[in-house]
Amino acid sequence: MxxxxxxxxxxxxxxxxxxxxxxxxxxxxxxxxxxxxxxxxxxxxxxxxxxxxxxxxxxxxxxxxxxxxxxxxxxxxxxxxxxxxxxxxxxxxxxxxxxxxxxxxxxxxxxxxxxxxxxxxxxxxxxxxxxxxxxxxxxxxxxxxxxxxxxxxxxxxxxxxxxxxxxxxxxxxxxxxxxxxxxxxxxxxxxxxxxxxxxxxxxxxxxxxxxxxxxxxxxxxxxxxxxxxxxxxxxxxxxDFMGLVNLVPGRIRSISGDMAQIEADGGLVLVAPRPPEMALGMEIEIAIRPENIRLSATPETFAGVVSERTFLGNLCEYVVVIAGGRALRVQTHPLQQFSIGQNVGITIDPSQCSLFAREPDAVASAA
CATH class of the missing domain: 3.40.50.300 (P-loop containing nucleotide triphosphate hydrolases)
Incomplete structure (x- = not known):
């Protein structure tokens, strides 16, 4: 062979x-x-x-x-x-x-x-x-x-x-x-x-x-x-192709070594590992998998409102609307239940996020 x-x-x-x-x-x-x-x-x-x-x-x-x-x-x-x-x-x-x-x-x-x-x-x-x-x-x-x-x-x-x-x-x-x-x-x-x-x-x-x-x-x-x-x-x-993902527009606000502070839509602020080609002020997109977002009944880092809930047996999938109308898809353990209309806290592990440069067309349409 x-x-x-x-x-x-x-x-x-x-x-x-x-x-x-x-x-x-x-x-x-x-x-x-x-x-x-x-x-x-x-x-x-x-x-x-x-x-x-x-x-x-x-x-x-x-x-x-x-x-x-x-x-x-x-x-x-x-x-x-x-x-x-x-x-x-x-x-x-x-x-x-x-x-x-x-x-x-x-x-x-x-x-x-x-x-x-x-x-x-x-x-x-x-x-x-x-x-x-x-x-x-x-x-x-x-x-x-x-x-x-x-x-x-x-x-x-x-x-x-x-x-x-x-x-x-x-x-x-x-x-x-x-x-x-x-x-x-x-x-x-x-x-x-x-x-x-x-x-x-x-x-x-x-x-x-x-x-x-x-x-x-x-x-x-x-x-x-x-x-x-x-x-x-x-x-x-x-x-985008490999399963569900939230793609959130943002901008690099500061850089410290190989880490970048990112300000994104919905009031989301993250400090995440920076790809070497990304510079200060660059327009980017943050890729966040639904399973890497944690919800809690008490608002923590920042807050959102549950707008949809789908029970899928082995997990629950939620749509949570944050500031500016940005919707995030979130997946939790099926025993962790939240109600439609409930205020929830959102915690994201930035080490599990990926950063990509935004395409010129996407930047222009967002301007």
Missing amino acids: AGITISSLSKSYGGRHLRLTAVQDLDLAIQDNQFITLLGPSGCGKTTTLRLIAGYVTPDTGSIHVGDRLVSAPSGVVPPERRGMGMVFQNYAVWPHKTVYENIAFGLKLRKLSSTQVRDKVEGALDLVNLKGLAERFPNELSGGQQQRVALARSLVVEPDILLLDEPLSNLDAKLREKMRGELKQLQRRTGITFIYVTHDQAEALALSDQIAVMHAGRLQQFGSPFDVYTTPANRVVA
């Missing part, structure tokens, strides 16, 4: 007068035996990247290496069947007229293995994905989760070095999707295969991944562990 190195990769579609850039100047180093997620909204380039890795698409510029082997370049690509990769699609793509056994055995028979070898490998794959005893069933006799396992087994039975998964859980209901997430991660650990997984679901990416590549508008925004991507986003785009 070997890692994947993507260098200066770009791909555009369309004619000379109307070009749509799907992926632009992508650099990514994927280590062996990792669960990597390509994450981003629709149209960000994640599926095009997966198809480039699979060999279904020829890049306009750049290259893809698997280990020391060049598999993609503008001059040509190694065909998908010769890359040592498996592919699991969003719609499962199992053959309805074939049994589970026949679906899984298909790739092995193309390789002209003996019937004994095919049987042994299929039985091993069935056991791996918890489908033992279902070999003679047809897809219409299976649940959605079982059909997805058939697709996984069919890809794994040929022993790929790399498994590519294109939003494979999106057609499942929420409870089954959560169950399959755990099974996928366990499967990757048991097999030691590199998984490259495409999704737009942040929770899915956080739960599954060793590393997450956040993409937006065809460009890589950040590549790092789930913890780093969530807690220390590289830019506003990542902060």
Whole structure:
């Protein structure tokens, strides 16, 4: 097995007068035996990247290496069947007229293995994905989760070095999707295969991944562990996409070493770690996660009024309006209850906040 190195990769579609850039100047180093997620909204380039890795698409510029082997370049690509990769699609793509056994055995028979070898490998794959005893069933006799396992087994039975998964859980209901997430991660650990997984679901990416590549508008925004991507986003785009966040406009009022005093909308004043590129008087935005805001029945640092409350089972989510009409989303333990219209105190840990320079358009509109 070997890692994947993507260098200066770009791909555009369309004619000379109307070009749509799907992926632009992508650099990514994927280590062996990792669960990597390509994450981003629709149209960000994640599926095009997966198809480039699979060999279904020829890049306009750049290259893809698997280990020391060049598999993609503008001059040509190694065909998908010769890359040592498996592919699991969003719609499962199992053959309805074939049994589970026949679906899984298909790739092995193309390789002209003996019937004994095919049987042994299929039985091993069935056991791996918890489908033992279902070999003679047809897809219409299976649940959605079982059909997805058939697709996984069919890809794994040929022993790929790399498994590519294109939003494979999106057609499942929420409870089954959560169950399959755990099974996928366990499967990757048991097999030691590199998984490259495409999704737009942040929770899915956080739960599954060793590393997450956040993409937006065809460009890589950040590549790092789930913890780093969530807690220390590289830019506003990542902060805004990775779960709920309050983005509050502000200005740097004073600087002392690597700390900055920030005055923000709603009377919020914080002393927070200062990124080195931020200077005195700079217009910024403070990114504050809802779970990093503490509410109390007695006003402390500054006060707000609860305007909305939503009970979500494992937590309560509030909208708290502070001075100037600025609304903050706050998440608390479900047993910590506040009433709509109640005055509350707000405490924010500045060490858990991220600071970003405000875009010129945002500054102009706020002036």
